[in-house]
Every structure is written in C-alpha cells, then in structure tokens.
Amino acid sequence: MSRLQLQPRLKSTATSNISSQSAFASKEPLPTPEAHIPRPNARLTSAxxxxxxxxxxxxxxxxxxxRGDKGRNTxxxxxxxxxxxxxxxxxxxxxxxxxxxxxxxxxxxxxxxxxxxxxxxxxxxxxxxxxxxxxxxxxRKVDLESLLFDELPDLLEVHIKAYQAAHQSLHPPPFESHPREIYHSLCPFPALTPVPDDKNQDAIQQQMENEAVYRELLVQGVLAVLLPTEDLENASLTTLVGQIFSEMILGNGIGGKASEPWLLWEGITKIAEVIQDKLSNKSKAQALDRSYSNSSEPVPLDITGRTTKSWNFGRSIQKAFWLVLQYVFLAVTAARFLITSIATSSSLPSRIPPAMKITGSGTSQEDMGSRELKNPSIAPRGRPLSFKQPILKMKVWSCAASLLDLGVRMPWISATISILQWGALMGPGEVGNTDGPIDKLLSHAIQTHVLDPALLPPLLRTARSALFPNNTLGPARPPPSASESLLIRQRCAETLLSLVPLSVQEVYFGPGKERRVKEIEEMLDVFGDSYCNKHLLYGVVELLVVRLMPELAEKGIEELLAERLS
Incomplete structure (x- = not known):
C-alpha cells in the first residue's frame, strides 16, 4: 500500500541570542540618536x-x-x-x-x-x-494514490453531474423544481436536511441545527477513536477540544466560508496565478536564451536587394531544415525515453503489497480481492481496500473530462483517449494494468512529485499565510454582492484561460476571447451554490475520516464510547 513516509529529521539546535555589535573607528563621528532609531524597526519589519x-x-x-531559565543565553x-x-x-x-x-x-x-x-x-x-x-x-496504512486520484475525484465527478442535472430544468416555469431539492435528492445527506428555503425560516433553522449536531457527533467519534482512556474521561477537555474542531474548524471553516462560491473561485485564482508566475519565469528564461543565440548568428555585411532575397530564401530553407531536424530529434528522444522507461520499470517497486502476492497458477487480483471480502473495510463501489486499482482506470481522468465537458466539445478526443486506455488495460501485455510497466511509471511519478513529504511544510506555511495573515485573524470580510461575485468568477476564468496556449484556445473554445471566458465561467459555475458545495465538502471530510478511522463505519459513536469508557 502506498504510504506517505514522514522521515524523522535531526532535531534543530537552538541558536544563541547574541546581538552583533559594530565597532566605530575613532575618526568616525559618533552617531546621532536618530541614527539608532531605524535599526530595530528595520529588524522587526524584515522578519x-x-x-x-x-x-x-x-x-x-x-x-x-x-520557565525559570531567564538567565540562560540559549x-x-x-x-x-x-x-x-x-x-x-x-x-x-x-x-x-x-x-x-x-x-x-x-x-x-x-x-x-x-x-x-x-x-x-x-x-x-x-x-x-x-x-x-x-x-x-x-x-501510513492508507492508500493515498487511490484516495487522491480515485475516491476524491469520484466525489467531485458526482457533484458535477448532479449539479448540472439539477440546474438544467426540463420544464418551464412554474412547473420547474428547485435546483437544491433536485441536487439533494440525487446526493442525499441527512445532516443537510431539510433543504433550506428563503421563504421558510423554520426549515433554515432546523437545517442549521441538524448540521451542528452532525459536526459534533463526527468530532466526538474521532476523539473516541484517537484519545486514550484517561483523556477521554476528562469531559471538560474533550468538550472544549470538540467545540474547537466542530464549530471553529468544521463549522466556520468548511461549512461556512469554504463552501461559499466566491471563496472557492478566489482560491482557484490564486493557484492559477502561482502556476502562471512559474510558467512566465520559465518562458522569459527561454526567450533570453533564444535572443542570445540569435544575436550570435553572423549577418552578411553587403546587403543589396538581390543578396537580401537570396539571404531570406537561404534562411527560410535553413529554418525549415532545423525545424524538421528538431521534430525528428524530439520524436527519437520521446521513443527512447518510452522504451527506456518501460525497460527499467521492472526495477521500480511493486504496487501490490507482499501480503496480496499469492503464488500459484490461476490466482488473479480479483480472486485476492474476493478473499478480502470476508473481512471488508469501507471501500467505494464495493471494492475492498486491498485491491489495487490501475492508475489509468482511476476516476481522475473521467472527472477531468466531465469538468472540461470533453465528451460534448471534443468527442473525437474523448473517444481516442478511451481507445488508448482500453488498449493499455486490455491489449497485448496489459502494460497499463495493475503493476504493469505504465502503471509502475505513473505510480513512481506520483510518489516522487505529488506525495513527496518535503512538499508538506511549504504547503502548510502557505495555508497559514492565507488563512491567518500576520499570524492573526484577519478582519471579517463582508461577503461580496452578486455583481462582485460575478466579477470574481470572471477574473478566475480569465486567469485559467491565460494558462492555455492560444492555439489550443482557438481549437477547443473557438474564436473570441469573450466567448472563451464565458465558457470557462460556465465550467466554474459547478461551484456556484453554497448549499451544494456543502454536500461536496462534507463528503470529502467524511471520506477522509472513514479512511483514517474505519471503526466509525463499522460501529456507532455511542457503541465506541461505551467500549472505551467501560
């Protein structure tokens, strides 16, 4: 099973608080008091x-x-x-x-x-x-590959399809149904019942109460599994910790701000801007190298009308020759890389745990998966957790296709990808099936570039600076109006469009920048309802909790508490 290995690092030694003092020469005049003022301020602002x-x-x-160690220098x-x-x-x-x-x-x-x-x-x-x-x-025991690239995208894909079905009315007014009711019927969630209606304040209040009870039960269940018995018996501490997580983190965070459409659009915009900055820096470096190489090319001294035409013709032939040569070199390099990667994939670690490898003829992964059904854990679509899904078959690909509306805009691309996927999974050699060459390569890339433990501290640091600027709670931001939310969505669409090359934009979206931005806004509109977003976010939280603590899916919270406290 894939594991996120957080390797212990050497404990950092404490640094001494010794302030450096500068020595002034006798010829240098003594500094005025004003000269001493900016130094501590500059030191504080530089941090x-x-x-x-x-x-x-x-x-x-x-x-x-x-502590009583004030006299210590360190x-x-x-x-x-x-x-x-x-x-x-x-x-x-x-x-x-x-x-x-x-x-x-x-x-x-x-x-x-x-x-x-x-x-x-x-x-x-x-x-x-x-x-x-x-x-x-x-x-360490959770299959993070399956969680991040199969189960979570599956939730997002279900949300996209349910949202589109709920907001595509089949009947004209007044026979149309409310989109929230349709969505809730397609993705039922007991904690979010009844469906809130602006005309019925009692339903809104009852839904808020049910949501608060659900959050409290969820946190109490987590504490009942994780805490030792002596801490679990301390009612005051467990109540306070439970309130911190249920109300301040789940309630105000996930159920409150994080479910707002404008906040999700702003988060997507910030991620796209970070990617855009990295791409722009890379393109500037390439343009600088290109300009330097072009400036070093020789230019003929005698330039007349006839020589200019011949020179342009010669340069066009030269450019065409080098362009063909570059494409040939690129194709040879790609083929060499593919052959070398497939040949060396046998040395990569296997995705199947050693406990699942049963020697003998006629034993397949389906047979091994059926044996695990005798003691099943919670697995999506009835699949045991020990069964390794091929990465090419995970839901991340179909989720991306649903989000981009690939089957409607470019059905030939969708069909081509499906044929290639089927060939890799079911074709000769089954190179894309579980533990095949392509499957091992994709798994190695995920472990190296996505599940690298070194990426976690910078991610937490970025999240802290975004949630708590200057290490404190920022001022309460008033929610934007409807027109301001539309502007936030438009800016998000423009930022995402800037990441796509112009040639791809013309082929996929057609001519006209306004049309392209409008079509991307329609894609982003799947996050346009806070009530529907709550279904998605609470589903994500519940999936993570169940994967980390499968006891909560097998027993009730009262039963767990009774076992622990007895």
Missing amino acids: EPTSERATLFLIRRTLCPP PAPIDEILPPLTSSNEVDLELYAFIAIIIREFVQTWYTKITPDHKFVDEIVKIIAHCTRALEQRL
Missing part, C-alpha cells in the same frame, strides 16, 4: 510572519509555559518543551503555529481572564499531540 524566527516566537509566547528547544506532533520537525513547527493561533484567538481570550495558570493549555496541547501522532500512524 516575515511565516519565517522560522517569527514562527518560533509565536509558539514560545503562546504555547510554552514560563533558550530550551521547542522539542524539549512541547510534545512531538509527527515524526518531522518541519511539519511540527507549522502545525504548532496553527495551534498557537487558534488557542490564542479562541481560548486565551477568555481563559486568561479567569486564571493565569498555563496547565489547561498544556492539557489541550497534549490531547492534540496524541491525536496527530495517532493520525500519522493511521495515515
């Missing part, structure tokens, strides 16, 4: 909120209890004061920054008014640390 120094200062000030390292959260120091630093901000903004604001004691905060940190360590151990 980024997400820098290591600012992050350590935030964690020490909020989470570390006061403060105690964080790992000696706080319990470890994971096996990676970099990940622990970013997670403790999140915890420090949440505790400072939502716990210490009222707890410090009662008592200056720090033990309560220490107990909360210990509970969170125990949960994160248990989650990391469970995360």
